[in-house]
Amino acid sequence: MKxxxxxxxxxxxxxxxxPALAQFAKPEDAVKYRQSxxxxxxQHFGRIGAMASGRAPYDAKAAIVNAELVAMISKLPWAGxxxxxxxxxxxxxxxxxxxxxxxxKEGHEKLVTEAEKLLTAAKTNNLDNLKVAFGAMANTCKGCxxxxxxx
Amino acid sequence: MKxxxxxxxxxxxxxxxxPALAQFAKPEDAVKYRQSxxxxxxQHFGRIGAMASGRAPYDAKAAIVNAELVAMISKLPWAGxxxxxxxxxxxxxxxxxxxxxxxxKEGHEKLVTEAEKLLTAAKTNNLDNLKVAFGAMANTCKGCxxxxxxx
Numbered sequence: 070m071k072x073x074x075x076x077x078x079x080x081x082x083x084x085x086x087x088p089a090l091a092q093f094a095k096p097e098d099a100v101k102y103r104q105s106x107x108x109x110x111x112q113h114f115g116r117i118g119a120m121a122s123g124r125a126p127y128d129a130k131a132a133i134v135n136a137e138l139v140a141m142i143s144k145l146p147w148a149g150x151x152x153x154x155x156x157x158x159x160x161x162x163x164x165x166x167x168x169x170x171x172x173x174k175e176g177h178e179k180l181v182t183e184a185e186k187l188l189t190a191a192k193t194n195n196l197d198n199l200k201v202a203f204g205a206m207a208n209t210c211k212g213c214x215x216x217x218x219x220x
Numbered sequence: 221m222k223x224x225x226x227x228x229x230x231x232x233x234x235x236x237x238x239p240a241l242a243q244f245a246k247p248e249d250a251v252k253y254r255q256s257x258x259x260x261x262x263q264h265f266g267r268i269g270a271m272a273s274g275r276a277p278y279d280a281k282a283a284i285v286n287a288e289l290v291a292m293i294s295k296l297p298w299a300g301x302x303x304x305x306x307x308x309x310x311x312x313x314x315x316x317x318x319x320x321x322x323x324x325k326e327g328h329e330k331l332v333t334e335a336e337k338l339l340t341a342a343k344t345n346n347l348d349n350l351k352v353a354f355g356a357m358a359n360t361c362k363g364c365x366x367x368x369x370x371x
Contacts, residue, residue, distance in 0.1 A: 092267060092276075102263050105256035109296065112253050116243060125243075141292055145260065 096153040100160055103149025110142040114206070117187070120196070121203040129194040136184075136191035139206075143184035147177045161219040169216075176213040183209045247304040251311055254300025261293040265357070268338070271347070272354040280345040287335075287342035290357075294335035298328045312370040320367075327364040334360045 093099040113135040119125035120132055155167045166173050183206040190202035244250040264286040270276035271283055306318045317324050334357035341353035 092270075093263070098263070101259060105259045108252060108256045109260065109293075112244070112249070119243075138292070138296075141289070142260075145289075 093149070093151075096151075096157050099149040099151055099154045100157045101149075103146040103154075104160070106142055106145040106149070110139055110146070113138045113142070114203075114210075117191070117199065117203055118207065121200045127196045127199075129191075132191040132199055133188070136188040140181075140184040140188045143181050147174075163217050163219055166217050173213070173217060176209070176217070180206070180209050180213070244300070244302075247302075247308050250300040250302055250305045251308045252300075254297040254305075255311070257293055257296040257300070261290055261297070264289045264293070265354075265361075268342070268350065268354055269358070272351045278347045278350075280342075283342040283350055284339070287339040291332075291335040291339045294332050298325075314368050314370055317368050324364070324368060327360070327368070331357070331360050331364070 093102065116125070116135045117132055117139070120127045150162070150166055150173070155162070155164065183202070187199075187202040187206050190198040193199075244253065267276070267286045268283055268290070271278045301313070301317055301324070306313070306315065334353070338350075338353040338357050341349040344350075
């Protein structure tokens with residue numbers, strides 16, 4: 070609980086500091102940043118997925134560490150979708166990210182919430198809880214990919 | 221202090237779970253992972269650098285959030301230098317990473333320590349402390365780049 074409380078503190082500080090965090094030297098850096106953060110997050114999320122699906126043995130400590138990283142990194146990529154970054158090519162980002170920005174924002178805010186729930190689930194040291202939270206977050210990923218990411 | 225104590229907990233859990241974290245589907249994923257983590261870390265480190273050098277106004281909260289991310293992410297890239305990843309091209313990784321692995325390990329362990337010191341400095345809310353810790357970590361980055369990264 071102490072750890073979760075601290076994460077909440079970090080989350081709040083992050084939200085307050087987000088204008089300062091949204092600075093990139095050039096749009097290409099913003100694109101590389103969002104792609105990099107999403108890739109690192111996906112790797113750690115995938116390790117939880119391997120446990121959730123039985124492809125890897127359940128390791129409660131590793132699940133927590135991976136969920137901790139997913140929760141932290143889930144907050145990052147969205148700063149990389151700022152003005153001007155829609156002109157950088159090639160990427161798999163659909164124009165709808167910028168034309169339906171309210172829906173996109175709703176999607177990534179949901180992801181951050183699901184990532185927090187995944188961490189909470191991991192901390193119960195219960196594989197069934199982890200499976201449920203993993204599935205919910207995976208659906209959130211997929212929902213946004215279907216709407217906002219090219220094949 | 222509570223936050224730093226919690227980070228220590230995460231760090232310990234991370235160290236214990238590192239074999240579980242070192243799994244990649246293929247060497248190319250490991251390379252992309254290490255490059256991605258280093259890029260994200262460099263972006264957040266650079267934002268502290270902008271404050272330390274006066275290119276950006278000092279924002280104590282933003283400094284802490286960025287240092288928090290740097291401290292967390294500084295632990296990650298090294299899992300991506302595992303066996304087989306030296307054969308992936310093109311990268312800027314020099315063969316010395318694998319032929320002088322003890323020196324390389326010493327370097328990245330020093331980086332993690334410097335990143336923790338940077339976070340501690342950021343939390344003092346004192347720009348001079350931040351400058352000193354930033355400089356020390358920047359030197360550590362440079363030391364490894366000089367030895368282990370191609371121009």
